[in-house]
Amino acid sequence: MTVLSVDGLSKTFDVYVLDDTRVVGLDDVSFDVREGEFLAVVGASGSGKSSLLNCLYRTYDPSSGEVVYRGPDGDVDLATCPDRTIIALRGDTIGYASQFLDEIPRVPAVDVVARPLVERDVDRTDARATARRLLSALAVPEELWQAYPATFSGGERQRVNLAQALAPKPDLLLLDEPTSALDPETRRAAVDLLSSYPGSETTVVGVFHDTDVVEAVADRVLVLEDGRLQRVVPVEAYDGEVVIE
Amino acid sequence: MTLLEAENLQTVYGPGCSRCIESTGDRAGTNQCSHCGSVVACAEADLGVEAAEVLGIVGESGSGKSSLAELLALERDDDATTAGDIRYDGHDGNLLEVDYETRHDLRTREIALVHQHIRDGLNVAFTGGGNVAEKLLSAGHRSYEEVRERVRELFEETEVPVARIDDLTHTYSGGMQRRVQIARALATDPNLIVLDEPTTGLDVSVQARVLDTFRRVQREEGVAAIVVSHDLSVVRLLADRTLVMRHGRIVESGLTDRIMEDPHHEYTQTLINSVI
Ligand SMILES: Nc1ncnc2c1ncn2[C@@H]1O[C@H](COP(=O)(O)OP(=O)(O)OP(=O)(O)O)[C@@H](O)[C@H]1O
Ligand SMILES: Nc1ncnc2c1ncn2[C@@H]1O[C@H](COP(=O)(O)OP(=O)(O)OP(=O)(O)O)[C@@H](O)[C@H]1O
Ligand SMILES: [Mg+2]
Ligand SMILES: [Mg+2]
Ligand SMILES: [Zn+2]
Numbered sequence: 351m352t353v354l355s356v357d358g359l360s361k362t363f364d365v366y367v368l369d370d371t372r373v374v375g376l377d378d379v380s381f382d383v384r385e386g387e388f389l390a391v392v393g394a395s396g397s398g399k400s401s402l403l404n405c406l407y408r409t410y411d412p413s414s415g416e417v418v419y420r421g422p423d424g425d426v427d428l429a430t431c432p433d434r435t436i437i438a439l440r441g442d443t444i445g446y447a448s449q450f451l452d453e454i455p456r457v458p459a460v461d462v463v464a465r466p467l468v469e470r471d472v473d474r475t476d477a478r479a480t481a482r483r484l485l486s487a488l489a490v491p492e493e494l495w496q497a498y499p500a501t502f503s504g505g506e507r508q509r510v511n512l513a514q515a516l517a518p519k520p521d522l523l524l525l526d527e528p529t530s531a532l533d534p535e536t537r538r539a540a541v542d543l544l545s546s547y548p549g550s551e552t553t554v555v556g557v558f559h560d561t562d563v564v565e566a567v568a569d570r571v572l573v574l575e576d577g578r579l580q581r582v583v584p585v586e587a588y589d590g591e592v593v594i595e
Numbered sequence: 596m597t598l599l600e601a602e603n604l605q606t607v608y609g610p611g612c613s614r615c616i617e618s619t620g621d622r623a624g625t626n627q628c629s630h631c632g633s634v635v636a637c638a639e640a641d642l643g644v645e646a647a648e649v650l651g652i653v654g655e656s657g658s659g660k661s662s663l664a665e666l667l668a669l670e671r672d673d674d675a676t677t678a679g680d681i682r683y684d685g686h687d688g689n690l691l692e693v694d695y696e697t698r699h700d701l702r703t704r705e706i707a708l709v710h711q712h713i714r715d716g717l718n719v720a721f722t723g724g725g726n727v728a729e730k731l732l733s734a735g736h737r738s739y740e741e742v743r744e745r746v747r748e749l750f751e752e753t754e755v756p757v758a759r760i761d762d763l764t765h766t767y768s769g770g771m772q773r774r775v776q777i778a779r780a781l782a783t784d785p786n787l788i789v790l791d792e793p794t795t796g797l798d799v800s801v802q803a804r805v806l807d808t809f810r811r812v813q814r815e816e817g818v819a820a821i822v823v824s825h826d827l828s829v830v831r832l833l834a835d836r837t838l839v840m841r842h843g844r845i846v847e848s849g850l851t852d853r854i855m856e857d858p859h860h861e862y863t864q865t866l867i868n869s870v871i
Pocket of ligand 1: 373374375376399856
């Protein structure tokens with residue numbers, strides 16, 4: 351079953367602070383994502399990968415096109431539905447993790463990860479247990495679990511961020527380079543976790559830079575070039591081109 | 596569920612004339628009427644707040660954030676002429692036209708304001724506990740023991756040291772005073788809190804803690820909030836949706852992350868770029 355149907359999605363930016371320049375982020379992109387599928391998005395820097403994810407999450411306002419999401423409460427066009435529908439979906443079924451963690455400084459890592467669960471009315475003790483499991487699977491050293499992510503290294507923070515996104519097991523998970531700051535060893539832990547968790551119910555659209563990660567986690571690969579869709583191929587047919595810059 | 600729905604809110608300082616609106620705002624590039632000299636602090640403002648939702652208001656100094664916030668919090672300013680329509684869940688009619696008693700009642704039980712200036716919201720010559728107790732007493736609580744217990748609970752909730760409950764408020768640190776203000780606002784379980792510049796005058800680490808406390812309490816209590824700040828990071832951390840004000844008008848509104856990452860209006864782009 352298709353959960354996400356993207357049709358003619360475009361995004362242009364009118365940048366007034368740069369002499370009214372018009373920048374094209376995405377140009378007429380169409381594709382479908384099946385339930386439980388892991389779709390990797392690749393492409394050179396500036397090809398529109400983040401723009402695509404941001405349009406799906408509505409951090410960017412799409413300029414035109416449709417993004418039909420078959421959610422638990424029926425079809426919603428994520429490109430045009432009201433802001434409050436987006437807020438409700440984000441609180442419930444659609445998750446997102448960027449490269450960077452955006453958190454209040456004084457909260458310990460375990461509570462940062464547990465927060466989305468607590469907000470979904472999961473008991474705090476259970477939420478913390480899930481958080482610890484995820485931090486452990488991502489090889490975050492145990493002595494850091496009670497410490498504040500604001501003091502962590504880039505790679506440690508990134509893993510806290512990924513754990514936070516995975517914790518509530520969203521139906522649709524959007525990941526923008528969640529492993530970019532990791533060294534080979536911790537990246538392997540992240541890849542292991544991503545390929546086994548949250549399980550087949552979660553549909554993932556994720557931007558990745560490294561071919562080995564793409565090959566380990568993805569079912570299909572979507573290649574962007576200058577904001578346009580170049581091809582969507584099964585991972586077996588993916589040769590790793592375009593990822594190398 | 597919509598908690599509050601406001602239309603065409605307007606606050607004018609000065610005599611006012613028939614051309615005040617057309618000669619002010621974003622396009623005019625000023626909030627002062629060129630014909631009569633009045634300051635149109637805010638005008639043509641429409642907004643809505645859902646239960647448990649946090650709405651941010653950002654904009655440069657003088658753009659009208661406090662004027663709009665005070666109007667929404669039913670705060671009267673005798674220097675100003677106000678107009679507009681505010682509908683509130685469970686009440687008939689326009690909140691801007693209610694009688695004195697109803698207004699007092701709404702301000703005590705439904706809509707609480709945390710002032711931008713601490714001295715407008717707290718009596719610093721009272722004890723910290725006394726400032727919070729006063730709110731409870733004005734809401735009709737009479738039992739000394741119950742009031743005392745509730746104040747203690749609120750101190751704990753907002754992380755003000757309970758040991759300081761009987762100290763005079765002017766002996767508290769800025770962060771503690773801000774927390775007492777929040778405790779006072781929460782005292783009668785309002786459904787909406789209006790926070791005007793919650794971090795002004797606090798240093799960065801204290802700011803983070805106050806925001807953290809507020810965010811926790813706001814979510815635990817499920818209270819809706821309107822958060823006014825010239826500091827985008829405050830609104831980014833707290834608000835679901837955000838309004839951008841300039842020259843007394845709302846120039847852009849939307850999801851907070853969308854406003855920050857994909858600002859449409861030229862002024863919003865400048866505002867966000869000036870921070871980066
Ligand atoms: N918020 C924005 N405002 C203006 N232009 C933007 C914005 N976001 C992206 N762009 C532009 O859109 C184009 C695509 O950028 P995008 O960030 O989507 O690329 P990307 O594939 O994620 O690149 P990278 O691999 O470097 O992260 C670029 O030309 C970029 O400058
Ligand atoms: N009592 C008053 N008499 C006359 N003009 C006033 C009065 N109070 C506010 N104003 C004017 O109304 C306009 C809006 O002021 P307001 O306090 O709402 O701005 P603000 O956005 O909250 O600014 P800040 O970020 O500095 O707090 C300003 O031009 C201000 O000078
Ligand atoms: Mg990117
Ligand atoms: Mg103000
Ligand atoms: Zn005038």
